[in-house]
Amino acid sequence: MFKFLRIYSAFIKQQIKSLMEYKIDFMMGMIALGVNQISTFLVIFAVFTQIKAIGSYSFNEILLFYGYSQIVRGIDHLYNDNIWVVGWNKIKDGSFSNYLVRPIPILSHIVMERFQFDGFGEVLIGLAIFIYAKINLGIAFGLAGWMVLGFFFFCGLAIYFSIKLATAAIAFWTVSSGELMSVIYEVNTFTKFPLDIYKNFFLKNFLIYILPFAIVSYFPIAYFLRDQNFISNLLGFRYYHRELLIVFVGFVTVLFYCASRFLWRMGLRHYNATGS
Amino acid sequence: MIEVVNLGKSFKIYKKYEGFTGAIKSFFSTEYSMKHAVSDMNFHIEKGESVGYIGVNGAGKSTTIKMMTGILVPTAGYCKVDGIVPYENRRQNAKNIGVVFGQRTQLWWDLPVSESLNILRDIYDIPHDKFKSKLGFLKEILGLDEFYLTPVRSLSLGQRMRSDFAASLLHEPKVLFLDEPTIGLDLLVKDNIRKAITQVNETLGTTVILTTHDLADIEEICRKIIVIDDGRKVYEGTVANLKKEFNKYKLVKFELKPGKTPIKIEGLFNAPEEDVKVTLENENLVVKFKKDKFEISNIVSRILGEFEIQDIAIEEQEMEDIVKEIYLKKGNV
Numbered sequence: 388m389f390k391f392l393r394i395y396s397a398f399i400k401q402q403i404k405s406l407m408e409y410k411i412d413f414m415m416g417m418i419a420l421g422v423n424q425i426s427t428f429l430v431i432f433a434v435f436t437q438i439k440a441i442g443s444y445s446f447n448e449i450l451l452f453y454g455y456s457q458i459v460r461g462i463d464h465l466y467n468d469n470i471w472v473v474g475w476n477k478i479k480d481g482s483f484s485n486y487l488v489r490p491i492p493i494l495s496h497i498v499m500e501r502f503q504f505d506g507f508g509e510v511l512i513g514l515a516i517f518i519y520a521k522i523n524l525g526i527a528f529g530l531a532g533w534m535v536l537g538f539f540f541f542c543g544l545a546i547y548f549s550i551k552l553a554t555a556a557i558a559f560w561t562v563s564s565g566e567l568m569s570v571i572y573e574v575n576t577f578t579k580f581p582l583d584i585y586k587n588f589f590l591k592n593f594l595i596y597i598l599p600f601a602i603v604s605y606f607p608i609a610y611f612l613r614d615q616n617f618i619s620n621l622l623g624f625r626y627y628h629r630e631l632l633i634v635f636v637g638f639v640t641v642l643f644y645c646a647s648r649f650l651w652r653m654g655l656r657h658y659n660a661t662g663s
Numbered sequence: 664m665i666e667v668v669n670l671g672k673s674f675k676i677y678k679k680y681e682g683f684t685g686a687i688k689s690f691f692s693t694e695y696s697m698k699h700a701v702s703d704m705n706f707h708i709e710k711g712e713s714v715g716y717i718g719v720n721g722a723g724k725s726t727t728i729k730m731m732t733g734i735l736v737p738t739a740g741y742c743k744v745d746g747i748v749p750y751e752n753r754r755q756n757a758k759n760i761g762v763v764f765g766q767r768t769q770l771w772w773d774l775p776v777s778e779s780l781n782i783l784r785d786i787y788d789i790p791h792d793k794f795k796s797k798l799g800f801l802k803e804i805l806g807l808d809e810f811y812l813t814p815v816r817s818l819s820l821g822q823r824m825r826s827d828f829a830a831s832l833l834h835e836p837k838v839l840f841l842d843e844p845t846i847g848l849d850l851l852v853k854d855n856i857r858k859a860i861t862q863v864n865e866t867l868g869t870t871v872i873l874t875t876h877d878l879a880d881i882e883e884i885c886r887k888i889i890v891i892d893d894g895r896k897v898y899e900g901t902v903a904n905l906k907k908e909f910n911k912y913k914l915v916k917f918e919l920k921p922g923k924t925p926i927k928i929e930g931l932f933n934a935p936e937e938d939v940k941v942t943l944e945n946e947n948l949v950v951k952f953k954k955d956k957f958e959i960s961n962i963v964s965r966i967l968g969e970f971e972i973q974d975i976a977i978e979e980q981e982m983e984d985i986v987k988e989i990y991l992k993k994g995n996v
Binding site for chain 1: 674729732733734735736753754755757758760762764767769771773774778781782785786787788
């Protein structure tokens with residue numbers, strides 16, 4: 388772990404150096420992301436000047452979902468961006484082989500090779516919105532609440548990681564899986580808002596059981612905003628404590644993580660190492 | 664050091680059809696054939712040996728190297744490098760080996776050579792003082808100083824290859840795999856790299872396995888040679904033996920006097936073409952003959968009696984021709 392951090396920081400230092408070299412590129416990236424974030428925020432704001440609430444959610448509640456989802460997405464964006472290159476190119480052009488001849492775990496190698504500073508945009512704006520909404524709602528989590536949120540947060544990151552890993556692994560069979568990765572990753576857009584406003588049975592269950600993006604931000608925030616009845620309805624059970632949700636989230640996360648690691652391992656054995 | 668036993672690798676090749684409608688047809692087709700990139704490969708390499716692994720394009724050289732480096736998992740047999748099965752114990756094996764792919768860099772495109780090597784130091788856990796002395800040695804034999812702080816993407820091919828070569832040796836690997844390390848390089852860099860490989864092999868006792876299409880690489884670096892074709896081994900032995908065994912021919916070149924190009928060159932010797940062959944190359948008359956069938960003096964006197972000759976040169980058959988012969992004969996050696 389210490390070694391991992393040391394190499395990771397060496398890579399980050401180098402990237403900061405090259406960011407200095409390509410100032411304009413970096414500024415453009417930050418501006419583009421900032422505009423993207425602020426425009427989404429303005430859309431929500433505009434909608435809520437017309438109506439008081441969507442479904443059972445008030446403006447500030449919606450913001451809490453939105454802000455939290457952006458923080459998770461941003462952190463994932465920061466540290467786990469190189470896997471995109473694996474899905475798009477590295478398997479196709481054979482440069483993936485480089486990871487296989489080094490004496491460190493492949494996934495840590497992939498992660499530490501690239502730190503995506505663009506992610507800071509999402510994290511900062513997400514954080515600002517989250518804090519703003521939390522103050523306006525006047526809710527307090529308490530120490531236990533924060534710990535639960537921390538656990539949810541970790542699970543959210545693990546879900547992002549697993550989904551990206553599994554879709555990138557498809558490239559071991561199909562040579563390149565960038566498009567598939569994008570399509571599936573973009574489903575995370577649904578996590579910006581509470582899931583039940585979509586009022587779609589299929590979509591809801593799809594996002595809980597098939598592609599569990601619901602675990603990333605919908606469940607965690609609903610846990611703090613809604614009561615026991617709501618939560619047990621959500622899972623399709625009745626009369627359970629809402630703490631069941633914590634177990635459920637942890638369980639699905641572990642399941643997904645293991646499944647994607649398994650797929651990745653199978654892919655590695657299938658890797659054909661194109662090129663001479 | 665390296666043990667390869669009944670090693671094989673087969674790929675599924677899905678049947679392809681030509682053209683746009685063909686592409687659609689291929690998309691839905693599930694027909695496939697098996698391509699045996701490597702089959703039933705067996706060889707042994709001792710510690711400190713330098714081995715040339717050669718064959719035509721697509722013969723399966725790279726595939727074998729990739730199995731020995733842990734990149735590919737074989738579909739038959741097994742291989743061991745220093746007692747470790749590479750594709751099962753990938754990380755352990757990676758510590759023992761150094762790999763250079765001539766076609767592709769292993770360094771980071773955006774980083775300067777210096778930083779790439781520093782990161783590799785951390786990846787391989789090389790102690791600082793050891794790293795320093797090793798780096799000094801490599802800088803000297805490869806002349807890295809002139810581009811040490813340049814980003815890899817701005818290096819010329821020769822500089823990049825030298826950097827890649829340095830990167831593969833930092834952690835003092837027991838075995839060095841070189842997959843076409845001199846491809847596309849100019850004569851000076853080729854020479855530099857060959858000398859460096861020889862030095863590493865001789866002074867550090869590093870086992871070297873090298874694939875190449877440039878047989879001069881083999882002659883300068885390797886003592887042993889393995890020739891493969893169509894995924895199978897067709898020859899294994901020392902370079903000296905190969906020459907002795909296959910070097911059955913000698914060449915004599917006669918430079919003709921200007922304007923004296925002969926009209927008839929057939930039937931000069933009363934022997935079948937495989938024993939002696941006369942050809943006309945530019946202004947030269949070239950006689951290739953079997954050493955055990957003819958005396959060189961007979962050949963020369965016969966030609967001198969027939970044509971007006973300006974100069975004579977006697978050559979041993981080149982290694983390239985020998986290997987060409989092996990490739991053409993395939994398994995019948």
